[in-house]
Amino acid sequence: MKKRYLVTAALPYANGPLHIGHLAGAYLPADIYVRYLRLMGKDVVFVCGSDEHGAAITVKARKEGVTPREIVDKYNAILKDTFEKIGIAFDMYHRTSEPIHHETSQGFFRRLNEKGEFIEETTEQYYDEVANQFLADRYIIGTCPVCSNPDAYGDQCEKCGTTLSPTELISPRSTLSGSTPVKRPTQHWFLRLDQHENWLRQWINTGELEGVALHNPNEWKNHVLGQCNSWLEQGLQPRAMTRDLDWGVDVPQELPGSAGKKLYVWLDAPIGYISATRQWALDHGRDWEPYWKSEDTALIHFIGKDNIVFHCLIFPAILKAHGEYILPVNVPANQFMNLEGRKISTSRNWAVWVHEYCQELPGQEDALRYNMVKNMPEQRDSEFTWKGFQETTNTELVNNLANFVNRVLVLTQKYYEDGCAPQFDAARPFKSGWGVETEGNYAAELRRIREHLLEMGREIERFNFREALRLLMEVSSAGNALLQFNEPWRTVKEDPETVRTVLHLGLQYVAALSVAARPFLPFSAERLRKMLALPPLEDQGDLEAMLAVLEKGEPLLPAGHLLGVAGHLFSRIPDEVIAAQMAKLESADAQNAAAAAAAAPKTINYAPMKDIIQFDDFAKMDIRTGKILTAEKMEKSKKLLKLQVDLGFEQRTILSGIAEHFTPEEVLGRQVVVLANLAPRPMMGVESQGMILMAEDQDGKLSFVSPQEGWPSGFGVR
Numbered sequence: 276m277k278k279r280y281l282v283t284a285a286l287p288y289a290n291g292p293l294h295i296g297h298l299a300g301a302y303l304p305a306d307i308y309v310r311y312l313r314l315m316g317k318d319v320v321f322v323c324g325s326d327e328h329g330a331a332i333t334v335k336a337r338k339e340g341v342t343p344r345e346i347v348d349k350y351n352a353i354l355k356d357t358f359e360k361i362g363i364a365f366d367m368y369h370r371t372s373e374p375i376h377h378e379t380s381q382g383f384f385r386r387l388n389e390k391g392e393f394i395e396e397t398t399e400q401y402y403d404e405v406a407n408q409f410l411a412d413r414y415i416i417g418t419c420p421v422c423s424n425p426d427a428y429g430d431q432c433e434k435c436g437t438t439l440s441p442t443e444l445i446s447p448r449s450t451l452s453g454s455t456p457v458k459r460p461t462q463h464w465f466l467r468l469d470q471h472e473n474w475l476r477q478w479i480n481t482g483e484l485e486g487v488a489l490h491n492p493n494e495w496k497n498h499v500l501g502q503c504n505s506w507l508e509q510g511l512q513p514r515a516m517t518r519d520l521d522w523g524v525d526v527p528q529e530l531p532g533s534a535g536k537k538l539y540v541w542l543d544a545p546i547g548y549i550s551a552t553r554q555w556a557l558d559h560g561r562d563w564e565p566y567w568k569s570e571d572t573a574l575i576h577f578i579g580k581d582n583i584v585f586h587c588l589i590f591p592a593i594l595k596a597h598g599e600y601i602l603p604v605n606v607p608a609n610q611f612m613n614l615e616g617r618k619i620s621t622s623r624n625w626a627v628w629v630h631e632y633c634q635e636l637p638g639q640e641d642a643l644r645y646n647m648v649k650n651m652p653e654q655r656d657s658e659f660t661w662k663g664f665q666e667t668t669n670t671e672l673v674n675n676l677a678n679f680v681n682r683v684l685v686l687t688q689k690y691y692e693d694g695c696a697p698q699f700d701a702a703r704p705f706k707s708g709w710g711v712e713t714e715g716n717y718a719a720e721l722r723r724i725r726e727h728l729l730e731m732g733r734e735i736e737r738f739n740f741r742e743a744l745r746l747l748m749e750v751s752s753a754g755n756a757l758l759q760f761n762e763p764w765r766t767v768k769e770d771p772e773t774v775r776t777v778l779h780l781g782l783q784y785v786a787a788l789s790v791a792a793r794p795f796l797p798f799s800a801e802r803l804r805k806m807l808a809l810p811p812l813e814d815q816g817d818l819e820a821m822l823a824v825l826e827k828g829e830p831l832l833p834a835g836h837l838l839g840v841a842g843h844l845f846s847r848i849p850d851e852v853i854a855a856q857m858a859k860l861e862s863a864d865a866q867n868a869a870a871a872a873a874a875a876p877k878t879i880n881y882a883p884m885k886d887i888i889q890f891d892d893f894a895k896m897d898i899r900t901g902k903i904l905t906a907e908k909m910e911k912s913k914k915l916l917k918l919q920v921d922l923g924f925e926q927r928t929i930l931s932g933i934a935e936h937f938t939p940e941e942v943l944g945r946q947v948v949v950l951a952n953l954a955p956r957p958m959m960g961v962e963s964q965g966m967i968l969m970a971e972d973q974d975g976k977l978s979f980v981s982p983q984e985g986w987p988s989g990f991g992v993r
């Protein structure tokens with residue numbers, strides 16, 4: 276067992292809000308783990324913060340017409356507020372734009388440079404000659420060589436998911452100016468990852484480094500080890516740790532060639548965990564170094580699967596290269612959570628945004644947390660559906676947990692007028708809640724709760740949060756069964772002694788839940804404490820202390836303890852709420868479809884060319900300017916307008932098939948072009964003496980072909 280814990284959760288990128296996939300992937304498991312450790316009296320520091328550098332920030336700023344600073348300020352505030360509202364209890368939520376972080380990450384860079392961990396290399400990179408700057412991968416768009424998506428980014432095609440480099444794009448273009456970028460030489464610092472490959476392979480797979488066991492690979496998730504090994508099998512290559520950018524941490528200015536260079540965001544971001552710990556220590560008068568440099572510390576990174584390579588290979592290589600830092604004992608990355616059968620997509624707004632959830636379902640924060648754990652993508656991708664959310668909330672949280680708590684408190688306050696936990700006889704037999712109508716024993720029942728919660732804790736320590744939650748809820752189910760089997764509402768008159776014992780025991784169940792539920796349902800645990808008139812938890816070994824009391828078979832709430840007011844722990848999710856959320860997703864979908872249709876290049880079908888004619892053929896046509904004097908609909912015809920057309924030297928009656936496109940009023944007085952020597956043709960009893968020339972597009976829309984305003988009628992067109 277380690278002396279202390281340093282727990283990190285992936286730094287969210289400060290260019291957008293938080294969705295449920297983020298929550299279920301990294302933040303909630305980290306929060307549950309940390310809350311549990313605190314309840315067990317462990318020394319733990321939990322850090323996170325906004326990742327505020329990199330091209331994705333500058334791209335977003337450009338798109339919104341604001342500065343990168345405005346973007347990160349805006350989203351940092353939203354992220355911080357969202358975490359607080361959904362109850363993620365960081366010790367420090369920091370920002371990578373803080374000076375202490377710039378200083379820390381530059382310190383790392385200097386140290387690595389001094390130790391010869393970098394090679395400086397000049398490579399050819401795309402440069403925008405109009406915008407006068409090198410282009411970050413995200414600033415280059417082109418056709419994907421794999422799926423032909425015309426809008427693939429320089430680092431990835433979002434359509435087929437292929438990881439790309441800008442030089443692989445077909446017909447690349449700059450998103451800054453739209454111009455075609457040119458290749459120019461630029462010098463960068465490359466971390467020699469190839470030199471770290473051997474020890475990384477050994478450390479990942481055996482947990483050993485230089486003969487010391489640092490972690491147990493059997494405790495690592497298979498998919499994490501699998502992803503690491505697939506990278507290692509391909510062989511690690513030197514990787515550029517600097518970029519040509521104008522937003523980020525400067526490469527230390529004393530180094531030659533540093534002008535205009537910033538640290539690669541994946542170098543600076545994980546160092547953000549260290550800066551956050553330093554800031555926490557400063558704020559609390561503590562020493563940060565043991566948390567990062569002592570082998571007594573367990574360092575654990577909670578992340579989503581898309582960050583595995585950075586946390587299991589690149590960051591450990593950086594920490595080891597520095598020389599003073601410990602390596603993580605585990606990186607329990609989760610897989611992805613899908614939404615209603617599809618991948619969550621930020622750009623397509625196919626997501627449940629956590630800050631919107633908190634606004635739209637106030638007071639239901641724990642219901643979201645519960646559903647996230649219930650569907651946590653621990654070993655494989657999982658799925659969230661609103662229907663499932665409703666059903667789980669209504670059956671498990673309302674019918675099981677809330678109903679149990681309410682019954683115990685309401686019955687106690689109904690039967691015992693002083694509103695206190697009743698005096699009871701611990702030797703009185705009753706029916707146990709743990710087996711079908713087996714005889715209960717007060718102390719044994721409490722020990723049973725303890726065993727269950729110990730098992731729950733072991734599952735949390737193994738990062739099996741779904742199983743841990745199931746075990747917690749079994750305690751609530753057993754409490755419900757205790758009432759169900761003993762039916763105090765039926766037996767209170769004939770057997771008041773047993774009812775006292777049963778209800779007193781029921782209160783102990785609730786008291787146990789008010790502590791043990793805290794990692795998963797912190798808001799509800801707090802409400803339970805109030806209903807029981809117990810002091811708020813201190814997060815310093817409360818669970819550990821409670822388990823010790825239960826082990827002795829002693830009550831958590833003594834007889835005579837005055838209870839608080841019973842209330843509703845959870846409320847039902849009505850159908851309207853689910854319908855409204857589904858409508859929101861559908862409208863996002865409709866907007867996407869409309870945007871896609873608007874953006875799609877229209878295929879134009881030009882009519883094929885007719886056969887070549889000689890000038891003489893053309894010269895045979897007598898085409899003249901004219902003006903429409905009168906217009907009326909032809910009776911019994913949908914298509915024809917009957918027009919009187921002035922040709923200057925004479926007037927003609929012309930039937931024109933334009934009635935479905937123009938009303939008579941619209942064409943009155945228009946200047947037109949007329950084929951004047953077309954053989955007269957009788958139509959519907961009227962002789963048409965010529966033809967008005969019209970232009971027609973591929974959809975069959977018509978346009979008049981007119982001479983310029985005021986042009987006299989009767990003159991030739993050639």
Ligand SMILES: [Zn+2]
Nearest residue numbers: 419422432435
């Ligand atoms: Zn593609």
